[in-house]
Amino acid sequence: MINPLFKKIIEIFDSFPEIGPRQAWRLFFWFIKQDKKFQNKFLNFFQILISQLNFCEKCFFPTIEDKLCNICSDNKRNFSQLCIVARETDLITIENLKKYKGLYFVLGGLILPFENKEIIKERLKKIEERLANDNKIKEVIISLPFTREAELTKKIVEKIISKFNLKVRKLKKGIPTGGEIEFIDPETLEEALGL
Ligand SMILES: [Zn+2]
Numbered sequence: 001m002i003n004p005l006f007k008k009i010i011e012i013f014d015s016f017p018e019i020g021p022r023q024a025w026r027l028f029f030w031f032i033k034q035d036k037k038f039q040n041k042f043l044n045f046f047q048i049l050i051s052q053l054n055f056c057e058k059c060f061f062p063t064i065e066d067k068l069c070n071i072c073s074d075n076k077r078n079f080s081q082l083c084i085v086a087r088e089t090d091l092i093t094i095e096n097l098k099k100y101k102g103l104y105f106v107l108g109g110l111i112l113p114f115e116n117k118e119i120i121k122e123r124l125k126k127i128e129e130r131l132a133n134d135n136k137i138k139e140v141i142i143s144l145p146f147t148r149e150a151e152l153t154k155k156i157v158e159k160i161i162s163k164f165n166l167k168v169r170k171l172k173k174g175i176p177t178g179g180e181i182e183f184i185d186p187e188t189l190e191e192a193l194g195l
Contacts, residue, residue, distance in 0.1 A: 002189045003105065006028065009028055009106065010024045010025060010028055011024075013025075013027045013028060014097045015041070039050060041086075043084050044167065045065065046190060047065070049064075051163070052064045052065050054067065054072075056068050056069035056072055057070040057072075058103070058105075058130065058134075058158060059071065059072050059091075059103060059105050060106045060108060060126070060193055061088060061104065061106050062088070062104070063109075065194065067136055071095075071104060072103060075101060076101075077101055077103055078101045078102045078103070079102075079136040079137070080102070080104060080136055080137060080138040080139060081100075081101070081102025081103065081137075081138070081139050081141065082102060082104070082105055082130075082131075082134075082137045082139070082140050082141070083100060083103070083104050083105070083140075083141040083143050083156060084105045084107065084127065084140060084142050084143060084144065085104060085105070085106055085107065085143050085144070085181065086106075086108075086109060086110050086144050086145060086150065086153065086181070087106070087107075087108070087109060087181075087182075088106055088108075089181075089182045090106075090143060090145075090181040090182060091104050091106055091182075092182075093179070093181050093182045093189070094143065094189070094193070096186075096192075097166075097186055097189060097190055097195065098192075099190055099195040100193060100195055102139075102141070103125075105126075105127050105130065105146075107123045107124070107127075107153065107157075108120055108122070108123050110144075110145075110150050110152075110153040110192060111152050111156065112148055112151045113147055122152070124157070124160065127157070128160050131138070131160070131161065131163075131164045137166065138166060138167060139166060139167040139168075139169060140161050140166050140167070140168050140169070141169045141170075141171075141193065142151055142154065142157060142158065142161070142168065142169070142170045143171055143181060143193065144157065144169065144171075144181075147180065152153050169191055169194060171192040171193065172192045172194065173190075
């Protein structure tokens, strides 16, 4: 008989993206074998994260306490460029190139049957508001994945942008079809972004 608490923890791990029941058990056993110092650090960091987590008012990247993230509040960034990405991990991938100096907007996913569409629909409204109110933005870079799943979201985003008089840049082909932003090698991505 498995302890009910263990079961509840396994259920949490099992609900993580791309984690199945077997991996959930492995994570659990790995965690319980770590020393107390590590386990407490893990707990503390997550408590801080949960109690202070915010989403940037401008780009919707997660932030702690502040209304704006480190990128949106950085005056050295180029406020005339806005790069629209589907997922937070796409922003990290582009940021890691250390070449792009503009700002971002995170959609939070794609319009897909298994994604939380409400968040994305809300963000699509926010992007329209942002473009309508932020007159510093002159150029929009659509950095959505080159996947069939992304087509619908891309069309909606393009339609929204077309309402404004903005320069629009799309990722150039060169990114293999079926390519998620986060799995593209840096050189190809830099080229695609025109950096
Ligand atoms: Zn931000």
